[in-house]
Amino acid sequence: MKVVVSRSGGFAGIRTTWEVQVDEQPDRSTWAEMLSGLPWDEVSETAPQPDRYVYRIRCAPHEVVLGEQQVHGPWQELIDRVRGVNEGH
Amino acid sequence: MTGSSDGFSRCTIVPPYLLVRLARVDDPRLAAAAEAARRSLMRDVPIRELRAAAHPSPPSAARPGVRGGAPPVRGRLDRAVSDAGGLERLPGRLVRREGQPEGADPAVNEAWAGLGDTHSLFWNAFERDSIDDRGLTLEATVHYGRNYDNAFWDGERMVFGDGDGQVFNRFTSSLTVIGHELTHGVTQFTANLAYEGQSGAINESLSDVFGSLVEQRSLGQSAAEAGWLIGEGLFTDQVQGVALRSLKAPGTAYNDDVLGKDPQPADMAGYIETEDDNGGVHLNSGIPNRAFYLVATALGGNAWETAGQIWFDTLTSGTLGRTVDFAGFARATSRAAVTRHGAGSREHEAVIAGWSAVGLGGGLGAGSRAWSDIAAGTGTASGHVAVDPVPRPE
Numbered sequence: 001m002k003v004v005v006s007r008s009g010g011f012a013g014i015r016t017t018w019e020v021q022v023d024e025q026p027d028r029s030t031w032a033e034m035l036s037g038l039p040w041d042e043v044s045e046t047a048p049q050p051d052r053y054v055y056r057i058r059c060a061p062h063e064v065v066l067g068e069q070q071v072h073g074p075w076q077e078l079i080d081r082v083r084g085v086n087e088g089h
Numbered sequence: 090m091t092g093s094s095d096g097f098s099r100c101t102i103v104p105p106y107l108l109v110r111l112a113r114v115d116d117p118r119l120a121a122a123a124e125a126a127r128r129s130l131m132r133d134v135p136i137r138e139l140r141a142a143a144h145p146s147p148p149s150a151a152r153p154g155v156r157g158g159a160p161p162v163r164g165r166l167d168r169a170v171s172d173a174g175g176l177e178r179l180p181g182r183l184v185r186r187e188g189q190p191e192g193a194d195p196a197v198n199e200a201w202a203g204l205g206d207t208h209s210l211f212w213n214a215f216e217r218d219s220i221d222d223r224g225l226t227l228e229a230t231v232h233y234g235r236n237y238d239n240a241f242w243d244g245e246r247m248v249f250g251d252g253d254g255q256v257f258n259r260f261t262s263s264l265t266v267i268g269h270e271l272t273h274g275v276t277q278f279t280a281n282l283a284y285e286g287q288s289g290a291i292n293e294s295l296s297d298v299f300g301s302l303v304e305q306r307s308l309g310q311s312a313a314e315a316g317w318l319i320g321e322g323l324f325t326d327q328v329q330g331v332a333l334r335s336l337k338a339p340g341t342a343y344n345d346d347v348l349g350k351d352p353q354p355a356d357m358a359g360y361i362e363t364e365d366d367n368g369g370v371h372l373n374s375g376i377p378n379r380a381f382y383l384v385a386t387a388l389g390g391n392a393w394e395t396a397g398q399i400w401f402d403t404l405t406s407g408t409l410g411r412t413v414d415f416a417g418f419a420r421a422t423s424r425a426a427v428t429r430h431g432a433g434s435r436e437h438e439a440v441i442a443g444w445s446a447v448g449l450g451g452g453l454g455a456g457s458r459a460w461s462d463i464a465a466g467t468g469t470a471s472g473h474v475a476v477d478p479v480p481r482p483e
Contacts, residue, residue: 006365010239011266011320012257012333013371014348048284048367050273050292051241056365065364069243 003035003059005082009068011051018086025085034081035059038074046070055079164212167219167226168204170197173233173248180246181230196231196261200249203267204229206307210268210299211275214306214393215401220274227271231261240266242273256348257323263332265319268303269296280409287414289370294377298400301336302393312385312392318342336382339375355379357415357448376447377415384443388436395436399425410483416451417483419444423453 001022008015022031040062046069048054053068057078066075166187172194173181184197191198204227211217219225228246237250240260247270249260260266273296276282282292297319305315319342320333330343330351339353353375354360360376363369385396402425403409409421423440430436441453 008365009367009371011241011260011269011371012238012323013352013366015365048289049241049243050284050296051239051270052243053239054365054367068241 001032001035001059003031003057003078003082005079006056006058007053008056009052009054018082020082020085031081034074034078038062038078040064043070161224163218163224164216165218165224166205166208166212167224168201168208169226169228170200170204171228171230171246172197173230175232175235175251177234177237179230179233179243179248180228181232194231196249196251196259199259199261200229200231200247200267203261203264203303204247204271206264207268207271207299207303210303210306210393214302214397217275217401217405220271221278229267231259240270242270242277244277247271247274252323252325254325256325256328258325260323263320263323264304264307265297265300265321266323267300269300269319272296272299275299276404279405280413281411282409282413283411284367284370286368286370286412287373288410288412289367290373291377291413291415291418293370293374294381295400295404297334297336297374297378298381299397302397305391306393311390312396313389315392317382334371334375334378336378339379353378355447376449377418380419380443380447380449382443383446384439387439387442396439399429399436399440402429408483413483415449419449419453421483 002019003022004017004019006015006017020031022028022035025031043064043066046067048067049069055066055068055071055075057064057066057075071079168185168187169183170185171179171181172184173179184194185192185201191201208219208227211219219227230246230248231251233248233250235251236253238253238257240247240249242248247267249266249270250257251259273292276292276295282288282295284292300319301315301317304310305312308315310316316332317337318332318335321331323333324330324343328343328348329345330348332342334351334353335342339355340351340359342351342353344350352361352372354373355375356379357376361369361372363372366372381396381400384399385392388395399422403418403421406421406425408424409418413421422444423437426434426437426440441450444450444453
């Protein structure tokens, strides 16, 4: 199982992608629990705000697109963890 | 609750100004309440009334020259800079208002000066009184988040991160960024272009254009002397790049082994279809950016005086649809040039040539000739006129 976080937009318009192979993580059961507990089907469309980031989060079969202003709670926690694994902290 | 369902304006349990304040809260713990407040506001009150509630006029004593019911003094600069203190909560702590002395924080001082320079361009060059043309207070928040590599416009204020120090410096360090963000406010109050796809890329391009013009006017640079860069100095010296974008040569602002190459196309042949970035609004904006650069440099002199005026006329014409595409926007600039300078004028021809060079001249040239013929009394009643001097929605 793989989770991919892609961030686009922002003032710079530079796209950055982070991904994690969940099965290779020492705490994979915690990852699986977190991913299954995300409100994948409860994301509503929101009006874009100029220069804010846009996050696309994929974990088959799920995919959501979130404006930066929608990223909080469990989504923020997921993004922070995925970035943390990629950035080595 | 005894009120009807059609609005708190008649049954005000929560006053509008409190709803506005709540709707602007950016604290995750209050996300549900903020969203509910936004829904209430959008359902019940026109946006301009909300802004009036959010920004009530200060007492007359605080506005020199205003007495009692006298009309406010147009063109009066009013700024407010707040400090988020490294948190992602808005608006943060108010640290400077008009009339207060400069402090020691460079981010506050840069934002303060940048707001002034941007206000000066719109007022002195285009006679627009702040972003709403009614003297709205220009509000900015600095030190947003930790290592935050971004600046944005949230519909109410400009917000600036400090950068991470490795790739990005603080975002207030470039005047073009401040001008860019404030122009999003002007666009919101005028054409209100939808922030996705081609209309979103035009929205972005207008912010780059006027952001660049703010800097050019501040430095006293002619079109020929200007660098036409957006975000010059934002990258640290560890990045191989001079800026985030170039209006002169989109796609050449940076080429770094970590960040990659500046992906902006310079013409329609390079147009990028993507679902990211709200449909590539920061990518395809390179196309109208270059068109403006070509128009401005063809006309020479100060870019804000002629080319900038045509673009400003277009933005404020009232004829742009919210989802206007590149071709529609090009036609609108052509009409604006005709309205101000006449069909077949040097300015009109420069606009046509600029759009033609980026692959968007279709119909504009033929329209120019047809309209010139009509203006000269040699056209036919049945001739097609692509450049319509009569404003119509795009």
